[in-house]
Amino acid sequence: MDDVQVKDGVDAETVEAVQSLSGTYKHGWETEIEMEYAPKGVNPDIVRLISEKNDEPEWMTEWRLAAFERWMQLKEPTWAMVDYPEIDFQDIFYYARPKSMEEKPKSLDEVDPKLLETYAKLGIPLKEQALLAGVEAPEEERKVAVDAVFDSVSLGTTFQDELKKAGVIFCSISEAIREHPELVRQYLGTVVPVSDNFYATLNSAVFSDGSFVYIPPNTKCPMELSTYFRINAENTGQFERTLIIADKGSYVSYLEGCTAPKRDTAQLHAAVVEIVILEDAEVKYSTVQNWFPGDEDGKGGIYNFVTKRADCRGDRAKVMWTQVETGSAVTWKYPSCILRGDDSQGEFYSIAIANNMQQADTGTKMIHLGKNTKSRIVSKGISAGKAQNTYRGQVTMHPKAKESRNYTQCDSLLIGDKCGAHTVPYIEVKNNSSRVEHEATTSKVDDDQLFYCRARGMDEEEAVALVVNGFCKEVLQALPMEFAMEAQALVAISLEGSVG
């Protein structure tokens, strides 16, 4: 940071704050638990092994093998504005799980206390939450169920009983494959097809676990659902698979957050999230992504290649993606909405913060197929240090998507003269009754706004904090209450620390 020239309006304390953050990753520790690994590399045998370890039926094994065959024919995409050393896909463990999990725990009490401790450090004490939310909490306080994922195996799942009462299925995907094969078979791979892209195809072949959610018709999920992802062992690729189905007239808010321990070698993460939304249903999917970003020289850090897509299949279906992306060395992530049903709606709210040597290439796709569909994109990118931050998005109005509407706003803020902020939107309009608007700006913290604040008696730091807070506000407000705390804490660290 020493050689970075600092602009007016960014004071010395700011620089110190940024420097103090460099290379210190608060969640960078490792739990010492014995791991069980499959051999390094991927081949049909490994795929079969993963399938076998999860007790999967034959059709699932075949599905994976077909995906693997397809993957062998695909090339790693290079179009994103990210630069990283070539990944040797045969030098990665595709399956790892804590040894103490070989025999499934009957209840949380039987879970290795060290694992539970891990979650406590991350701020999700399962049992406490169970107490707080399940028993002692006042009625109006919303409850959060956690399907905690430790490396590759789903651990404990809380609140099963209450969810069961509502008819909601919330379990690990491996359990769903065993217990609800009809649902999984009907929907898995229908939003993100097996052949979708290099990373999604790899995921289809080797996903180890993930979450499954089914909300029955006309049901409002009684609590917000949450998954914590964690990568724990070195060199373990994490291939999570999430499938959410919101049946007619249902509603669910799903929270995903992740932190990862500090490691030297880069780790690969290639998750797939599929969301199916039927008539009149609504899904909110919120993410706080805080994988280890690597140190200030760009050493280590997670490679995060994620495919997330929601399919609004029914009329008046609604989806809302909200993401706060602060971690990972490389982020490659485009949560998308297919607006197939008439009057369906898609929203995408994103804050992407890249500091030091981080590279983020993230955005969304809004594919308007149905009549009178609406979408809104609000993306806030912040670059500091030597980071590169790219918004990449697509809005397509198909000929039949009459009377549809899109509004896109992507703003970038640059802090320091060694970083980059880029915008790569694709706009495709094939009918004239739709309206598409796109706006993008790139700037530093606005001098006029600072001046205005200072003229009203704020000191410089307060002013900068206020302006930057305002910059992200629209997205922060879109987050559900439960996540707002963590997100604000993260933004406070990664963003407010950077400028004021």
Next chain:
Amino acid sequence: MAAFLDAKTNDRLTALGTPAAVGWSEDARLDAVTRLRTTGLPDRRDEYWKYTRPDAFTAPAATAAAAAEFEGFAGVDALTITFVDGVFDADASDDFALEGIEIERLATSDVDIHWAKDLYGVLETNGQTPVSRPLAALNTAYATDGLIIRVTGEVSKPISVVYLQKSDASDAILHHVVKVDAGASATILEAGPVAARANTVMEIDIADNATFNHLRLQGRDHEQATLTHTFTRLGNESAFKSFTLTANGTLTRNEAIIEMNGDDASAHVAGAALGDGGDFNHDDTVFVTHDALNGESRQVFKKVLRNGATGIFQGKILVKEGAQKTDGYQISQSLLLDDDAQFYAKPELEIYADDVACSHGSTTGAIDDHALYYLRSRGVPKAQAEDMLVLSFLAEAVDEIADEDLQDFILGKLETWLADR
């Protein structure tokens, strides 16, 4: 050099043969062939040609297009230079002599050492990174003629280049070089269908404190395939303005590549396009690189489309590290007059400096019903009301024309074109 030359490039190069050796430009031409053989010609899978098919430009022979009449800058007092099917027509051209400007022709300028040697193919080569433009390299290698213009002072009237087409099968490759000396200023007008297939390049080097204006009329009910590249380099406190009006026609791709090399320079590229019919494919591709302090760039592109017409805008502002105080603006808008019209836009920003203000906007939609209702409620007939709204929509682009008389000329042109569409 690529070991394997793809069939398409090979066929095109075979059809063209060896570049004509023209004294001082020979090195640049041979170098361009080498570059072309390395990159190959574009095809539809190229990201840079995502929305326009390059086939018409890469095919060995031009597709025949009926010769079209074209009324260009008639009535504007200018020094006129005429090319027919890409061939210079002395009878239809004025004497090149004019104070403050030296004009030669590429085809007849056969000395060994020429100032243009430092420019011909040079700006084009610079413009090949980060995105390769093989068809511009092809032009450098095989251009049959063009103008070599040096602006030394303030030129009293515009140079008007008229491109007429007589032959249905004409295939023109023209390459102009313009050097504007420090403090000098000039305006160049270009108009006409050029040929059944046209590939034109203009390399413009604007020295410190110099000004260059470029105004172009294209299209109007013809079937031609037109590809143009303008490569512009700007020195300190220099200014560049380019405006293109396109009406109907078939396939047009205008690429503008601008290097802001000097501090405090200003570059404005703008375009207005009226497209009618399913054959209309109009592509504006702009790449502005800011590599100096306090640069100002504006891209303003407006398209009015109907009956299956397709409009494309690919614009990029690249602000290099250290290009502080850059002010980059980009707007691409289209008005879709019916449901068959299509618009594709890829407005990009790539920014490596923090003290900048860059923005872009893009909108697509139909004529505003409320505005139409307002006008009609005041007794304006529907067609006329639509024309008024179309004109006002295009006005922001026309405003980018430096000279007010020429601005009026273009507005008049637009009004006539709207009236007899």
